[in-house]
Every structure is written in structure tokens, then in C-alpha cells.
Amino acid sequence: MKTVIQWFKNRASFFKLIFIISVLFIVVSELSSIGKTISFEQLKVIFLDLSFWKVALMLLIGLLAVTPMLGYDIVLNRTLNQKVKKSYLFETSWMINSINNIAGFGGLISIGLRSELYGKNTDGKKVVKALSKILIFLLSGLSIYSLLSFLLVIFGHDNDFLKQYSIWLIGGGLYFPAIMLLTVFKKDDYIGDTPLASRLQLILTSFLEWSGVLATFLLIGKLMGIPFHSAQVIPLFIAASVIGIISMIPGALGSFDVMMILGLSSLGNIPRETVIAWLLLYRLFYYIIPFLIGVVFFLKNLSSSLNERYSGVPRELSIEISHKLLVFLMYFSGIMIVLSSTIPEAFSQFHWLKQLNPWSFHLLTQFPAILLGFSLLIMGRGIAAKVTRAYIPTIGLILLTLAYTLFKDLSWSVIIILAILLLFVIFSKKELYRKQLVYSWEMRTIDGVIFAALMVLYVVIGVYNLPAFPHHQHHVISFFLFPSERIWFSGFLAILIIALFMFVFIRYLQGKKIVVGEVLDSERAYSLLKKYGGNADSQLIFLEDKDMYIYKNQAGEETVLLQFKTFNNKCIVMGDPSGEKDDFADAVEQFIQETDNLGYLPVFYEVSESIVLTLHEFGYDFIKMGEEAHVDLSSFTISGKKRRADRATMNRFEKEHYRFEVLSPPFLPETMAELRAVSDEWLGNRKEKGFSLGFFSEKYLQLSDIAVVKDQAGAIVAFANIMPTYTKQEGTIDLMRYKQEAPPGVMDFLFISIFNRMKEEGITYFNMGMAPLSNVGTSRKSFIQERFAFLVYKFGSTFYSFQGLRAYKNKYASSWVPRYTLYSRDSSIIYVMIALLIIDNAPVDSPDKKLHGVKRILKNRYQR
Template structure:
């Protein structure tokens, strides 16, 4: 015997596999058998006669009826001292019991499944003992009801037809007392040693299970308003169940149904009504709970796979679900609007009927357009991953399902909408944004769809006017519309939904928050003086930008300066502060901006920042080259600088001198600077953000390089801005008095500044960027770079890119590339337009600027 057991154990894994495959085959076969008993036309007619709230009650009752069965597995886990999570026990128990309901075989399949799901890692003897006890108590509840039914058949005035089942009822009724006696007196073995607590729990579970089983059948009949006497139908149901279990037929399909049809027919209930009753019972007690159990099983299996592969499968699946949900919402909305717009097309073109999940006459004009456009705007909220869109979308889909169900029943439409509802619920975690920021990209897509549908509707209305010329010749059937009155109701619907769209978009926008904060001088100064900056850092003191401050847990170490235009946070230059925290700071900024619906754009960044952002999934294009002068090797000698030397000599001969003034500057000096600035502007508006504008507070923060005439009067100035590093020095504003400054003042200032900074230990002088230098001019350049070049060429026709490059070329020792990086969710043309608008926005002393660019030191 031991050899046989050992041999069997050696094939344990194979036998388990065979068992599971057998269960799958049995369940699939049973589902096919059940599906053959379900007539769609009959189901539609049956559900059409039952009010929607009663159908919902049947659904709830079916779930409640299955619920007590999980008690077996909670008791089993206590018997085996298992430590599974309650959620796991509930989910696997629901699956086991709903499979057992369909598969049948007297509960033996449920025992095998319990061994598979709860017996792993346990001693085979202990598992077998516990499962045997579970098995014998599975039918104790049915046995108790058999005894009750036997007394009803024997001692009450009951239909004579039912009395023939007394033998089955007494047979089933004896089972429980026999099991109770055996388990009470037997102290060892597979059936012995059961604690009194577990015995009571199993009896109570079985009794509640069979109460739910019989109760669900009777409740469905009651909700169908079938007239029947409870004390006569209950014994019939119990007897049919006993016979079905004894027959070991999967799900008792056939024997149970035949007995119930014959028995209920003898009780005076119409045969067609009995068939419909059994049909609903199969659906709400067997099929729906089994479908839920199957979903729970795959959820549990998926969780294990997801944990094994570090959460990547779940992330990818949710992303796919989210995209499918958006597509389905947009598709549904478009189809509904088109059904109201071109109903004739859905009659003439068969392919439209096939791709359309809705029947073309499903909804009348007004509601069709309202629902269609509503689904489109809900699709926008979901596509933008806005939390606020979740419940409105759920409510709208549920409303669409109810409307479809009540007005013109369409199983395909209900299934399609239910699928959208399910995916919406499953992918709820994909909705993480706090608000909607309606981007140009989104407006373009929605404008084409919604605007196109609206325009089509208006064109068709005009085409169907009695005065339209087509009435004198054969009309285009595609554009024919049922009536002017119907068209007008649709037009009113469009006006109504337009208002709804505006209100809903405003609802999704929420509080209109932005990432970061307003300029905080204390935080910015602390970071720059402690950790350093770059040639763009000082521009933050213009106070026309927001800042984002990163804290590493102990100190503020990095800040970004940015402006917002549409949904784009355009970051000026590279991060400022501790380089070790740059990557973490950038990642945190992108995350925080994303939560609020913004897409950061990093403009004029260096190569180190490009590598960080590329790892974070950003695309990049080259935006130009920054000119650097190597101060140690700079000289005005040589053929290349011949013209410059002549200019410098002339200026010096005329008595002009160079000097560097230190702050603070007197009121008179500041007045002189203002006069020079106004003369240089010559009525033009100041532009800010990436270039300094005249601000006394800003100019007081650094040295001022000036050119004085022979009388000591200042005629030109350039403010030297701190870079918080000895590697690079630079200036910002460079302005000359239109009448008093000599020709060549710019060269005079630059050359003297080179000498001044060399004396102060600076390695390079930053002349600023030559925008679009060597960008997008080759046929083999990236498409994005060619688009960027076209946008700027069109938007800045007045700006001489090549002339700027040529001027800086005579001084530059090297050129460093600068880049713009943007999210792949942004369209490059709109990114460039945002930068262009920001750059050309004039300074308004009353309104904060939102812009970025630093093309030219001036």
C-alpha cells in the first residue's frame, strides 16, 4: 500500500494538472450547455416585462445567496491553522463555490479546488482530514430542508403530485442526523476528531447556503409576480435538488429543470413562465456569480504575476485600459452624434451598422446629441486623467445604459456601455491629476471632432431647407433628414450641450493651481550663495517668474525659474544650486507639475540637463549655440580683429573711458541709467523673463560697466550679473545713449569687460546664445528642429539670427549647444509657439510675466 501511495505522490503535480484541466473542461461544457438553454429573444422579452429595479434586486439576491458559502473556507483555514489574508480566502472561496455550483459532482470538485488553493505547504494527511469533514457537511443544510419539506408533504394540504417525492425527501433528511452522530462519536480518522465549534460553523454555513439557494429561486419567482404557494414550491425545489445531486449531473442541468417544469406546471403555473423563471435563476444565481468569481481569480493571479515582475504588468495594463477607455468614450460619442446627424446613412450603409454598437433608431434626436457630446467631453476628462472626471463619467455611462435599456432595448449597446463602465472602474487609479489644464493640443483634437460634428449638423440642416437648390434636382440621400422639427430639436440640444461643456470644463479645471511658488528672495539667495548658480541665475531677481524650490530633506538645495503659458511650464535655463540634487529636483518638479495638469518645457538647457531629462522620457531639439570667450587666450591682435582695433582706438582718442561702478548707486546715477535706457529703447516696450528689463532693484544687485565721455558723463552701461561661479562671467542689459554714445560702444564695452573679468579670475565670458544657429537647416535635420526653425523664422521675421551669429563669431573661442526639451505629450509646433509668445510678451509692471527666452545680452 505504501508503494502505491508513494507512486501516486510521484505523479502528484501531473494529477493536479489533469484535475484542473478536467474542471475547466467540465465548467466550459456546462457553460455551453447553459448557453444553449438561453434564448436571447426570450431573455429580451422576459427582461422587458420585468421593471429595472426588480432586475437589480435579482442581481443583488443572487450575490447574497452565494455569500454564505465562503463560511466553509474560513472554517477550513482555521482547521488547518492557515494565515491567508481574509481577502484571499473570500476571493478564492467565491470562485470555488461558484465553480462547484456549475460543475456539480456532489461537491467533490470543490474539495479538489480547496486542496489546490488552500492545501499547499500543508501535510497531505491534515488536508485530507479537514476536507473530508467539509465534504460531509456540505449537504447538511439540504438535509435539514429535506426534513422540513418531508413534514410539509406529509402533514399539510399539498398538491397530490408532490407527495410522490416523499421518498427522496426522507432519504435526504436522514443524511444530516447520520453525519451528526458519526462526527460526534468518532474521535479519530478522516471523519473523527472534529471540534464542536467547527461542527456548528459548518452546519450553520450549510444551512445558510441552502437558505440562499432556495431563497434566491423563490425570490426571483416573487419578483416576476408568479403566483405560487411557498409551502408547495419549497418541497418541490428541495426534492429536485436532492435528485440532481444524487444524479451527480454537472449543475443538475436537465434533471432539476425537468422536475421543476413538470412540478410547477402541475401547480398551475404556465410552462413558458416556468422556463423564464428557471432562465433568470440560472443567470442570477449561477452565471453572474461565476463571472465575478472568475474575475476575482484572475485578479489574484494577476497580483502574483505583477508582484513577481515589479509592478510593470499592472502599470502597462492600466495604461492600455485607459487608452481603450478614452477611445471607446470618443467612439461612442461620435457614433451617437452621427446617428442624430445622418440617420439615413445608418440605413443605407451596412458597414456603419456593423461598426456601430448602437441601433440607429435607439435614441431620439435631443437625447442622442446630448449623450453623444457629453461622452466626448467626458472622454476629454478621462484622457487628461483628471480625478474629478471619474464620478461624472460613471454617472453618465450608467444613465446611458438605463436610457438604452428603457427606451429601446439593445443588448449590443448595453454590453458595449457596460464594458466602458467596467474599464472606467478598473482604471480609476489612472486618474491622478487634480485639475484640467486645457492644452492647445487637446483643444485642437476636440475642436476638430466636436467642431466638425457640429458643422456637419448645421450643413445638413441648411441642405434640408425647402429653399435649398437641391430640391430642383435629385438630392443626396446621405444628407436627407427626417424633418425640420427634429433637426431643430437637435440644434437646441447642441446649444444646451455647449453650455454644459463650458460648465464641465470649468468644473474639471478646479482651483486652477500652478506648481511652485512666487519669488522668495530668502530661499533663492540661500541656494545661490550656498550651492552656486549659473549665468542665468541672477535673472530670477527680476521677480517676473515663479520658482520651484527642491528640498532634499534637510535643506533647500535647488531652484528652477519658470513661466507658464497654456499648459506649459517653461523653465528658464538649467537648474540652479547643488548639482548632486539636479536629477531629483527635476523629477520632482515634473511629477508635481503633472499632478496639476502641466507639462514642463526646459528651454536653453545644457548637455548635462539634456541627459537627465532624456532618462525621464523627454525629447529634445537643439535651439542654438552659446558663444564663450576664453579670456586667458583672448587678444585684439591679428587680422581678424583689425576692424575692432580701429574702432577702439578711435573711441579712446575721442576721450571715452571704461569704468566699473559698484552698488549701491545714487539716485542721480540711477536717473542717468534710466535716461540712457529710454533713449536706447526709443519708445519700444521692454521684454522680460530671459532678458533683464530696467528695474532699479535688479540693477542695484551687481556692478555696472559704464562708458564715460571726456566730460565724465555716462553714455553707455552694461550690468554685470553674478553667476556664483568663477568659471563664467556675463552681463545682461547693454544700453547706449542714442545721441551721446559713440559708434562701436558695444565693442568698446566688450573688450574692456574681457580684461576686467580676466583680472578677476574668470575663465570665460558668456556672450549669450545665437538662437537657431546651425539648427534645422539641413534636409537631414530632425523634423522637430526644422519645425522649430520655421516657427521662429515666421514669428520673428524682424530678428536677424545670422547677423547675431556673425557678430559673436569674431569674439567666440568656442560654442556650446543649447537645447529645448519637451514632453512627448506635447506637439513641437505648440511648444515653440508658447516660447515665442512668452519671449515677445512685453513687461507689464502690474501683471506678472509668464515667458522665457534669453537670446541676446543687450
């Protein structure tokens, strides 16, 4: 025996799976059987004849009738000494009892489900004992009603038809006293030994359960206006229920219905069609709708279980899918409503268009229809942008539309769609987490195309309907014709109002603009770089044309610095993060999280491969932007046949008495003026550019050494500022400027001199900077956007010397290191590249010059 028990224990999970599958199979089978007995066309006719308040009251009665059964599970959990959350108890109990109503098999299904849901962490023997005590009381309420019904038959109206069921009522009525005696006198652990309080609570629960069942059936009949005597219907209903339970048919399907149809037809001369309608509504509101709610609870608990098992991924995925479906439905519904109001005849003439449109407004006038359609589109923008502020207005709009539909034009298809929309909105609440709307170019493009197309279509139709329009000269498109100009004008007025509403609502979603990061604090930035190190781009932060974002580790220390500029909804980060490399991943993740919460999308510009791998984990796409030339200083030399030209250049400049010097700050005003003169001559009519490049700023140049080339008279003819990288491994420069009168090869002389000096200082390699689009898209397997970049590189030399720049740097480069731009998949690569083009090529103007357009946008940040 022990071997058999152990065999079952070892395969417990398998038997649990078989049980769940069996229950699902039974439920599906019974639902299929019920579906065959229900005529949905007939239900539609019934509902159309019933007023809304009656349908709502039937629904409320059916839901209240299920609630008493919670008492079974309260007693069960108390018997098992379990303390579960009230919400969990309510949901699981409703699920168990609604499934049991559909496919009960005399309560056996409910016992199996309760064992599975409440007996996981309890000894199996204890669970069986507790369930057996619950099981015997499940029918006590029906037994009590059987006794009362028998008395009604004997002492009530003399009705021979009901007397034939007396034996069934007596049999059912004997069950209650029998179990009372059994629980009192039998002293085993399975049936006896039940506390009196628990017995009374179980009896009361069962009595209330059957009271609810009976009340649901009777009240639905009353609300339908069917004349009947309750004293006759109650015994018939109870007898039919007893026979149905004894037959072990789930939901007493078939036997119960046949008895009720024959009985009610005989007792009250009620037409069979009316009885069938009565039974249909009873099954709908007591069985089907509570069961569907139970399915929702089942899916919720199943998702919670799966969510815990798979680290939250299923819930996140389902919420995301729900959010996307919600956005699609709102945009689709809005467009369809506007089109059905703009060209209503088209939906009548074209069957496929009518099938595509689930919205049917027979009594809905032009004005509210267009208001509703465009409002759904506007609300859809807030939902699509995941803005928290859109939640309440969207629910309010759906409820308002639902109320209007119910009272103005009752359409069940519309009610179902609105109910689905409402459920999706509620379920997607966690997905609406952003604090503000940043109305991006991508959003403006989508909304602009949709709104403009709908508005232009409406205006064109208005012109087409003008009396002066020569219809006789053109092919008449019948569905473009409006019944009257007044109707068209009401719609046009709605469009004007919705345009104002759109502006107000967008402003509401935007709120008070909050920006990411903070204005540069030079002391904090310098302290961080000095302590933890930087890179070839770190010094650009001190140009003061970018904001900074500082990450603090768990100890509260500032360890990582990011420099970026915000343009539209894109926070464009320049280069790799600076600081403690071990904290880069955490810093980037925190930055992405904060920008996302505020509605911005980070773009990481010209970053290294290590950052690409980090950001790929966060779902970022990337495009190669070019390659960076690195000179290995440890092996650099101008000796040998290959460097013969470089030796000649160095010898020539030495013979002509040109000198290389490195000047250290602070610089005298005279020196700065001389450097500015060289810079201005080099610029000519061109404008300074910033962001990824340094520009001539005295404050910026005072922060680093400057390498200069002086002529025989000691005048500066060329210079380059040496950028601090805050590390001994890497050296680089920023501005490279020279006079027109400087001899050819002056920059070669400057570069080689810097190489030699840095080599003496022990620096490992020199970074000569980017060669844009270099070696990008050369493979046939490259990304399509990189293949386009290759074409730009190949044929764009007319405008920019891509190939010439690489060729020059290649003279000294020991290796080429790729650089990438990474962007969120929520961004359009087209708009990312436009933003980079604008922000990286925006001219730097003097502070006293009035700015306009894009320059003003780039210069002015949002107010904090």
C-alpha cells in the first residue's frame, strides 16, 4: 500500500496536470453545449425588448447570487489554519464556484480545484479531511428548500402536476437532517468533529447560495413581465434542480431545462418561446457572465504564477501588448468614426468597408460623431506616449461615449468595443508611467498625416457639395454628397473645436517641462574627472554648450559623468561616459530610465564598442558612424624609408627656425589675442561649430595646454589645444588652427612634435579623431542605413572631403577604432540622423547676437 501511495506522490504533478486538462475539457464541452442551446439572435431580440435598467438589474442580481458561496472557502481556509489575502480568496473562490456552476459533477470539480488552490502548502491528508467536511454541506441549502417546497405542494394550491415531483422533493429534503445526524454522531476525522460554528456557517452559506439561485430565476421572470405564481414555480424549480444534480449532469443542462419548459408551460400556460427566453437570460446572468469573470480571475492568477516563475517577463510582455492593442484600437476607432461621419454613404455602398467598421451610429449626429472620432485620436496620442496624465481623461471619454451610446443609440457592438477599450486602458495603467509628453517629430508626423488627411478630406467634400460646384461636368461620387450644407457645417464646426481642444490637451499632457540632468557645474565635473579619469571627449563638457548628468553609486559618491544636449525629444550624449568604468552600465541604465520617465529618448553619439555591447542589452539599435585614428606612440618614429617625407618636413622647419612650444595656462591677454587672430584667419567666413568639436572660447582654452608653432620672429602661425583626457594612456588635441601665410606642412610639423612630446611623457597612444563614414557599409551584409552611408562617403566628396580626411590621418594611424551611434528602437533613424545633423552642425554664435529658429532652440533649454 505504501508503495502505491509513494507512486502516486512521485507523479503528483502529472496527475495535477491531467486534472486541470480534464476540467478545461469539461468546461469547454459544457460551454459548447450551452452555446448550442442559446440562440444569440433570440437573445438579441430579447435584449432589444428590454430596457437598459432591467438588463443592468438582471446582471446585478446574477452577480450577487454568486457571492454567498465565498462562505465555503472562508470556512475551508479557517479549518486549514491558512491566512490568505482577501483579494486572493475572493478571486479564487469566485473562479471555483463559477466553474463549478458550469461543470460541477455534484461538486466534485469544486473539491478538486479547492484542493489545488488552497492545499499547496498543507499536508494532503489534512486537506482531504477539510474538503470532505465542506462537501457534505454543499447541498444542505437545496435540501432545506426541498422540504419547504414539499410543504408548498402539500398545503399550497391543489396542483396534480406538481404532486408528481413530491417523491423528488422528499428525497432531497431528507438529505439535510441526514447529514446533521451524521455530523453529530459520527466521530471520525472526515465527517464528524466539525465545530458547531463551522456547521452553522456552512448551512447558512448553502441556504444563501440556493436563495440566490432561486431569486435570480424568479426576479428575471418578473423583470420580463411574465405572469406566474411563485408558490408554484419554486417547487418546480427545486425539483428540477434535485433531478439535475442526481443525474450528475454539469449545470443540470438538459434535464433541468426540459422540466422547466414542460412545467411552466403546463402550470401557467406560459408560451414555450417565453420560457426558453427566460431560461436563456437565467443561464446568461447566473452562469455565463460570472463564469467569464471567473476566467478573468483565473488568467490573472495564472499570469501571477507564471510571472513569479519567469521573473516578471510575462506580465511586462502582456502589458506592453495590451498597450499596443489599445493604441491601435483608439486610432482605428477614431479614424473610422470620422470617416463614417464624413462619407457615411461609402459605408453603405461598400460591403467590405462596412464590415471593417464596427461602429454603428444610427442616431449619432454629425457634430458629436466628429468630436468623438478626433477625441479618440487625441487621447490615443497620450496613451501611445505612455503619459500618466492621459489615463483619467481617456477613461472619462470612454465612459462619456458609453453613456451617450446607451441613451442615444443602443448598439451592442459599440458597447462591446468601448468595454474592451476600457479594459485595455485599465490593464495598461502601469504602462502609462511617463510624467510628461514631449511631442516628438515622430509623433507630429504621424498625427499630422492623420489629422491633415481627415480634415482635408472633409473640406474637399464641403467644396464638392457647394451649389456652385459644377457636378454636371464631373463624375458624381455619390457618397461624397451630404444631405445638407447645415450638416456639413456642423461637422466643420466640430473640427474647429477639436483643433482647439487638441492644442489644450497637448499642453495639458506636456505640463511644466522637466528636463534631464543639470547645467554644467565645472568644479564637480573636474573633480570627478580628476579622481576617476576620462577620455578623449571628456574635456568638451567645459565648452558649456551641453548639460551634464552625474551618476552616484550606492555609497553616494559621484563616479560617472555624461555630457549631452537635448533637442526635441532626444537627449544626444556625446561620446563614452567618463569616470569609473565599473559603474558605466549602472549609470547608463539610470540615465535611460530617467529620460524615459520624462518622455525623452537618449541617443549615444560616437561611442566605443564596449558601450555598444552595454546598450544592446537595453534594446538599442546602432549604426557605425566612422572610425577613429589611433597612433601607437610607443612605436612611433620618423626614421626609416617610410617616414622619409616626415623627416624632410621636420628638417625644413628646423632650418627655417620655426619653433614648437607648449604653452601652459593661465594665458596673458596678449597671447589669447594672438591665438584669436590665427583662429579668425583660419575660419574666414565659416562659422564655429560645437557639440562634438571645440570652438574658440577663451574660457575653454584657459583650461589646457596649447601647442604652438612660432616663426623666426616669435609670432604664432599655428596652434592646437591639448585636451586633457585625465588618463596616462590617451592623448589628443581639439582645435587645429593656422595662418594662411604658414608654410606648407605646418600641421605635419605640429603633429609630429606633439607625438614626440607625448611619447616622452609616457602616453600610450594619440587619438587623431574621427574619420566620418570611414569603412561604413562596405560589406554587402551591412545594415541598409550603413549601405546608404557608404554611398554618401563614396559620392559626397564634392561637399565634404571624407576620403581626404581619412587619407591624411592614415599617414600616421597605427590602427582604426570603430565608433557608433546608438538609438532607441522607439526612435526613427531618419529623425535621429536629422537631429544629429542639426545639433552637430549648428553654428556657435556670440552671446550678444539675437538667435532665430533652430539656433534658438539649441541655445535655450526648457525652463526648470
